[in-house]
Amino acid sequence: MSIFELFKIGIGPSSSHTVGPMKAAKLFIDGEDNLDIQRLSIRLNGSLCLTGKGHGTDRAVLLGLMGETPERVDEDLYQTIIERVTSQKTLKLGNSQIISFNYDNDIIWDKTFLKEGHPNSLTFTAYDGAGKTIKSETYYSVGGGSILKAPELNDKKDSMLPRDSNSEKKDTVQSNDSIPKLKSPPHVYSTGNDLLDISELHKLSISDIVRENELSTYTSSQIDDKLDVIWNVMKSCVKRGIETEGVLPGGLNVFRRAKDLHNELITNTKINKSTIGMDWLSMYAIAVNEENAAGGRVVTAPTNGAAGVIPSVLHYFDKFEQSLTKEKLSVFFFTAGAVGMLFKENASISGAEMGCQGEVGVASSMAAAGLAALLGGNPEQVECAAEIAMEHHLGMTCDPVKGLVQIPCIERNAMGAIKAVNAAHLALKRTLSYRKVSLDRVIKTMKKTGEDMNRTYKETSLGGLAVHGVEC
Numbered sequence: 001m002s003i004f005e006l007f008k009i010g011i012g013p014s015s016s017h018t019v020g021p022m023k024a025a026k027l028f029i030d031g032e033d034n035l036d037i038q039r040l041s042i043r044l045n046g047s048l049c050l051t052g053k054g055h056g057t058d059r060a061v062l063l064g065l066m067g068e069t070p071e072r073v074d075e076d077l078y079q080t081i082i083e084r085v086t087s088q089k090t091l092k093l094g095n096s097q098i099i100s101f102n103y104d105n106d107i108i109w110d111k112t113f114l115k116e117g118h119p120n121s122l123t124f125t126a127y128d129g130a131g132k133t134i135k136s137e138t139y140y141s142v143g144g145g146s147i148l149k150a151p152e153l154n155d156k157k158d159s160m161l162p163r164d165s166n167s168e169k170k171d172t173v174q175s176n177d178s179i180p181k182l183k184s185p186p187h188v189y190s191t192g193n194d195l196l197d198i199s200e201l202h203k204l205s206i207s208d209i210v211r212e213n214e215l216s217t218y219t220s221s222q223i224d225d226k227l228d229v230i231w232n233v234m235k236s237c238v239k240r241g242i243e244t245e246g247v248l249p250g251g252l253n254v255f256r257r258a259k260d261l262h263n264e265l266i267t268n269t270k271i272n273k274s275t276i277g278m279d280w281l282s283m284y285a286i287a288v289n290e291e292n293a294a295g296g297r298v299v300t301a302p303t304n305g306a307a308g309v310i311p312s313v314l315h316y317f318d319k320f321e322q323s324l325t326k327e328k329l330s331v332f333f334f335t336a337g338a339v340g341m342l343f344k345e346n347a348s349i350s351g352a353e354m355g356c357q358g359e360v361g362v363a364s365s366m367a368a369a370g371l372a373a374l375l376g377g378n379p380e381q382v383e384c385a386a387e388i389a390m391e392h393h394l395g396m397t398c399d400p401v402k403g404l405v406q407i408p409c410i411e412r413n414a415m416g417a418i419k420a421v422n423a424a425h426l427a428l429k430r431t432l433s434y435r436k437v438s439l440d441r442v443i444k445t446m447k448k449t450g451e452d453m454n455r456t457y458k459e460t461s462l463g464g465l466a467v468h469g470v471e472c
């Protein structure tokens, strides 16, 4: 898998509930120019039903069927699509066919979780004029905006490793059509220990290993261009976040705070020297996640709900540590990407499977690794930073109030960013002889914790803060 499968341009508020479903809908309709579709139904199962309204899943699937993508969709159209479809009662498909569409009947919200499947599943069914099914496909939105069809999901389950540090190495990662793979990467790794071994053998940093792998598929200038785009989207998102005020959509009456927090910081009126770094980290993360909650354009890093952690840590580094150059940015993204891939391949980055430990926890772990590398950490210290950050997110549940990615999600990103910085600094003071818990062990623990976690705490809004926390 390429790191660009982790860092994608998306639209808020959720990678698994917005970005993934939009991609699935587009995939369903792409290339079907000869199909005489007269009606379409979309069944949203499990978590996509339980929190899909707050997460914009309905908007996403309509736009995907129209041929839109999360990278390019017009933000105004995104905000108004439901009103448009409900008033016109038609939908113009990506293959240019116009069909009648009844929003209330043709989107089926189904609380049941598909057996043996992933908690986020959606099924598109196309019918001809006689009401006969002419195409039907189920997709799973597995986190970070990635989607799989059923056979691919089974492949992924089969390819999961017995993540013991002494386990036999597998020399391939999962095979599937929906997640683009690198072509013959020179360094094949499945675990954190593999990464350390390769690093030792070839005298390469973790960032070098990932860069050499990416070069198997992309040219150097393509990589630089992609990283440029990602960083520019992150910066624009922070900028919009600190310029915008008002109430976030969804009915929870959450006021945007980033602008006020930023104003306080730049006017120095309430500065506390002992918390200044944390204050900036929090403000950057909150700016991004308010934009995400408002349906703005963000980088999934590795998910939308956790999109604020990495931009926050990068902005913090630039402001308080060293100027961010292109080279430093690439070191950060390659290192953070390596860690994100380990979580994605060996566990999951979906809140519906792992709880928030799999989203903000993973983002924090990735950011800690990237920051440790930028601060001069060796590969063992980088691995250690990633481990520390996740160790202290283990067990964190996903319980978004009203199914919106606002409470606790926005502040949670601030906390994830602060923990990432702390983890990186703690790791830089460590040596291998101190290490009691490896990154591989913590990934394994996160996966088991996620599997053991009661379903009400996994992006269903049926437990936790979603039920007990807020006086509306």
Ligand code: SF4
Pocket (backbone or CB within 6 Å): 305, 306, 351, 355, 356, 359, 360, 397, 398, 399, 400, 405, 406, 408, 409, 412, 459
């Ligand atoms: S609680 Fe965490 S995992 Fe759940 S929606 Fe919010 S950010 Fe995502």
